[in-house]
Amino acid sequence: MDEGRYRFGDFMLDAGDRRLMRGDEGVAVNARYLDALVLLVSGQGALVSKDAFMDQVWRGVPVTDEALTQCIRTLRRLLGDDATRPRFIETVPKHGYRFIAAVEAAEVSAPVPDRPGVAVAEPVAAPVAVNPRDEVWRLAIAGTLGAGVAGAVGGVAYGFVAAADAGAGVLSILLVMIVVTTLVAVLGGAGVATGIASVSAVTGRGSAWTIAAGAAGGMLVGAIVKLFGMDAFALLLGQSPGDITGAAEGIALGAAVGLGSWLGARSASLRRAVGIAGVCGAVAGVAISLLGGRLMGGSLDLLARSMPGSRLRLDAIGGLFGEAAFGAISRMATGGIEGGLFAACIVGAMLLARRRTAAPLGSHRPVGSS
Numbered sequence: 092m093d094e095g096r097y098r099f100g101d102f103m104l105d106a107g108d109r110r111l112m113r114g115d116e117g118v119a120v121n122a123r124y125l126d127a128l129v130l131l132v133s134g135q136g137a138l139v140s141k142d143a144f145m146d147q148v149w150r151g152v153p154v155t156d157e158a159l160t161q162c163i164r165t166l167r168r169l170l171g172d173d174a175t176r177p178r179f180i181e182t183v184p185k186h187g188y189r190f191i192a193a194v195e196a197a198e199v200s201a202p203v204p205d206r207p208g209v210a211v212a213e214p215v216a217a218p219v220a221v222n223p224r225d226e227v228w229r230l231a232i233a234g235t236l237g238a239g240v241a242g243a244v245g246g247v248a249y250g251f252v253a254a255a256d257a258g259a260g261v262l263s264i265l266l267v268m269i270v271v272t273t274l275v276a277v278l279g280g281a282g283v284a285t286g287i288a289s290v291s292a293v294t295g296r297g298s299a300w301t302i303a304a305g306a307a308g309g310m311l312v313g314a315i316v317k318l319f320g321m322d323a324f325a326l327l328l329g330q331s332p333g334d335i336t337g338a339a340e341g342i343a344l345g346a347a348v349g350l351g352s353w354l355g356a357r358s359a360s361l362r363r364a365v366g367i368a369g370v371c372g373a374v375a376g377v378a379i380s381l382l383g384g385r386l387m388g389g390s391l392d393l394l395a396r397s398m399p400g401s402r403l404r405l406d407a408i409g410g411l412f413g414e415a416a417f418g419a420i421s422r423m424a425t426g427g428i429e430g431g432l433f434a435a436c437i438v439g440a441m442l443l444a445r446r447r448t449a450a451p452l453g454s455h456r457p458v459g460s461s
Contacts, residue, residue, distance in 0.1 A: 097132050099179070099192040102170065104132055111169070118169055123148060127162050131180065131190040140187040153226075155291060157356055157445050163188060230288035230441050231281065237440025238280020239273050241432045245387055246272035252407050253391075264403070272387055280437055282312030283345040287352050287441070302349035309345020314338035340384045347375030348434045355438050356445075368438035369431040376430025380423040388425035392417040 097104045103112045106129045111118040120128070126148045131139055144159050145151075163180060166172075172179045181189045250268030286308030290300045314337060351368025376386055385393060388405060395403040405417040412420040 097194050099194045104128065120169055124162050124165055128166055131188060132194055134190060135194045136189060138183055138187055138189050155356055155445050157442060227288045230291060230444055231285040233440040233444035234284020234437045235277055235281040237436035238433060239277045241436040242273035242276025243269055244432060245429060249391060252405055253403050275387065279309060279312050279341065282308035283348050284437055284441060287349055299353060301353045302346050305349025306342045306346035309341030310338045312341055340379050340386060343375050343379050344430055347371045347430065348437050351434045352438045355442065361442055364442055365435045365439040369435035372434025373427040373431030376426035377423050380426035386426045386429045388429060389422040
């Protein structure tokens with residue numbers, strides 16, 4: 092890594108002493124991001140590819156593209172730069188970044204004394220490697236928790252609808268619906284998120300294989316849930332409810348989450364990434380319903396109609412779409428909402444987990460910081 096001193100704008104970057112100064116004030120920046128800034132500034136207008144960042148800054152440590160995106164975003168914030176009208180760091184789409192400000196060699200007559208908040212880092216000799224197994228578990232747990240949130244939201248919505256139609260036992264119905272939908276979402280999310288996390292940990296940046304991995308996880312969990320669910324109903328009640336959600340729906344929705352994860356990881360904005368994943372999931376949910384499949388809403392309605400004396404009714408949802416009961420339009424609408432919410436929550440939770448673990452990799456705490 093270059094050890095020169097450079098001036099640009101109001102800043103002075105001393106690569107040898109590992110300091111970034113703005114006038115007489117130190118700018119706090121962690122060691123990894125300081126390495127990235129040195130790489131950019133020392134290039135003085137040359138394009139720095141993503142691979143160059145991975146080789147010279149992360150030094151082979153497996154991280155996703157989101158780690159680099161977060162690094163550049165943080166550097167821009169510290170420099171007061173704007174991605175839409177850059178003065179310092181320019182994005183070259185699909186290729187990398189370029190430092191566009193005028194840079195001149197700086198002469199420092201005396202060492203700059205340490206000040207609180209100035210980033211003074213130990214030389215980075217060998218970054219701490221991330222255990223791929225730990226990364227898989229971290230991302231899988233995050234995705235599972237995200238799926239649980241989606242399930243709980245769905246349970247609240249379906250619970251209020253069912254309780255309104257039942258007319259009594261509102262709290263009991265609401266609690267049962269929340270527990271059931273959350274449990275199913277957690278199981279499905281665990282399979283899908285584990286598959287996606289495994290591919291991300293192996294490839295380092297994620298790939299189109301996340302689509303297949305998400306589909307495989309969804310298929311496995313969907314098949315198991317359907318098998319045990321139908322067996323349990325047959326054992327306890329003497330009959331099974333029929334074609335509830337299962338492997339086919341798991342494949343389609345898992346693949347949609349994988350696609351959303353792959354596309355979302357390429358976006359610099361977390362909100363946009365979550366939105367992309369939500370659209371992928373919503374499209375899958377609508378397609379599942381159009382092809383005769385059922386997600387949670389359709390399965391609950393089927394269960395209610397299969398069980399004599401059931402107090403569970405979702406007919407009020409049909410009324411919102413001009414149907415006398417929970418019909419085809421209702422299944423399609425709820426399928427789209429369920430799929431979008433499921434995918435958005437899983438991908439959003441996994442991206443947040445990646446961001447929190449990517450930034451501190453090999454970083455050092457600034458001297459004087461708490």
